[in-house]
Amino acid sequence: MMRFDWRPFLERWSAEWADAYDPERDGHRGGEECAAARWLGREAADAAGIAAAERRLGVALPPSLRSFLAVTDGWHNADTFVRRLAGCADLEWCGDPHGLRNIWLDGAGEDADEDLVRMAGTWSRSLQLAVESDMVDVLLDPEDVDARGEWAVYTWAPWRASPPERHPSFRHFMEDMYRQFHAMASDRPGFSNDTTRALDQRVEGARLAALRGEYEDARKTLSEAVGFGRPRAARLRQQIDALLGTPTGAEEGGSLADPYIAHEAVPLACRAQPQYGIHREESLTRRYPESDRTAVAETLRAIETGTFRYRAEGIFGEAVESARASARRAEPEAAWRALAAAVHAWAPRSADHIAPVGLIADAYLGPFLTPERGRLLLSTPRGPGATASAPKPVGAAPADGLGWLAEESRHGFRIVLIAGVEPSEVPRLLGADDATAVRPALTAGEAWEAQPGGEPWEARTVVRFGAAGEGWVFAHSGRGTDAAQDRFTSPAVRASRATRAVTVTYEPQGGIGDTTDTATFHLSCAEKGEPRFGVTIRGVSGTTTGPVPAELAPASLFVGRTVTEGLRGALDGIASYFGITVSREAVCHGRLDGVETCSWLREPRAGEGWAYWTRS
Incomplete structure (x- = not known):
């Protein structure tokens, strides 16, 4: 040895x-x-x-x-x-x-395991x-x-x-x-020696390597320099870490006169700030010069309200705008392809800027910058002089269909599918009369927690919407409605005033997975404001209205299957029959625009009783 x-x-x-x-x-x-x-x-x-x-x-x-x-x-x-x-x-x-x-050992009590002992x-x-x-x-x-x-x-x-x-x-x-x-x-004036000079030289080499796409080797070098407290190393490594999805990738403090701090680091720091706590704004802004605190607070509020938009210059800036438009349409793969095709043309804001990390804070694009996509971005040569081709996107553009909703149906769901319109028309077609304003960039959880307005007997919901394949749009809510009740009214009728619309709901009452389940599944289709056909199945019994296509008849969807199997088959059949696909990534992990819908229940008639409950 x-x-x-x-x-x-x-x-x-x-x-x-x-x-x-x-x-x-x-x-x-x-x-x-x-x-x-x-x-x-x-x-x-x-x-x-x-x-x-x-x-x-x-x-x-x-x-x-x-x-x-x-x-x-x-x-x-x-x-x-x-x-x-x-x-x-x-x-x-x-x-x-x-x-x-x-x-x-006393502090651990009965939880003391072998390693602690x-x-x-x-x-x-x-x-x-x-x-x-x-x-x-x-x-x-x-x-x-x-x-x-x-x-x-x-x-x-x-x-x-x-x-x-x-x-x-x-x-x-x-x-x-x-x-x-x-x-x-490292922060002592004049602290310079052979060790610091050699480390700083290696940091500069790592910066250039990162821009060449050699981010793994660059990160190793930068990590060593960070251990020695070299000032540039931490900023450079934080950018790599941010795109790799590690929690160390947010730099805090510094003057907004530095364009990297203003446009990249501050949005990242605001995004990393805990969402709760009465002093969260103060705890962040006090780390910046007093003259910059108002601007930092405004960025924090923009991120919290889903209104922050990342900006860039030149070809890459144009790609960012195009990608955001795709992300808002619930087309994450198209958004990623737009970014990937232009990242080589990205330009740094300062000498120690090696990647467009501020993208992560963008309300629409951030959720789709997964660590896998971050690695592909980092592996692309970029910046002045970069001419290499863009990285290969993550797989082929997926066609998710609708069947995946069966795996996300613990609390049920409502989804309306409308043909021949753009996502921007959903608020007009489905919005409540007094609440048609778009709610920007909602997560699935935020839409779930939103408190709809209206009368107590109503069943409004906040839906998030986007594109559903060629010629279709969707409006989805992760909360179901019992379509078997007498006052249920399919919003497809209203949404189809000049086109065709489909409503699908699932309410998981009872236990899921056996033929005694009392869950309710509903499918209805309307054209030009008139109902065409409908299927409602509750437990093992079902009803139909209108001429139901054979491919969508109850016998084709649920007979001989558990409710869960039937739900998956029904959703696959609907997607195939109408040519519809909704991105699972966008619905489950993305931020999409939302709107409060009209009621899914009609108003009670004279002498007709009704009951309601509230969520706490």
């Missing part, structure tokens, strides 16, 4: 520490002497001293610690909170003097390496040993409010502490 050469590593660390030494910040006991000597260590321990320590402790020390002691018998300033690490004479068993094992015993079985520290334990665990004989090191401080942090070996611990020293010193 090749031994680690401690001497050059420790000398470089010591020299860089001495150059950055600040008596006011680092002036604890021994700091002046270490800075003057440009050495954070001590005299080397000889073989006899190391052997004596091992006899006293009753164990053979792990290889990286033994070779370290042979270079320096202890160490000062291992990190900001560890003033001195033990040498041979200072090594002692920790012994758990504060009873931390019992504290951890083992972790809680770290103090009682480990060597304590921290001789002087700010309430930090550095524990060398003899029961966590790798194939090379290295013991894991655990660091813990009560003020961190987290379990001990594991380092695979003493060498890994020291390398981590060296990185931490760099990260803590």
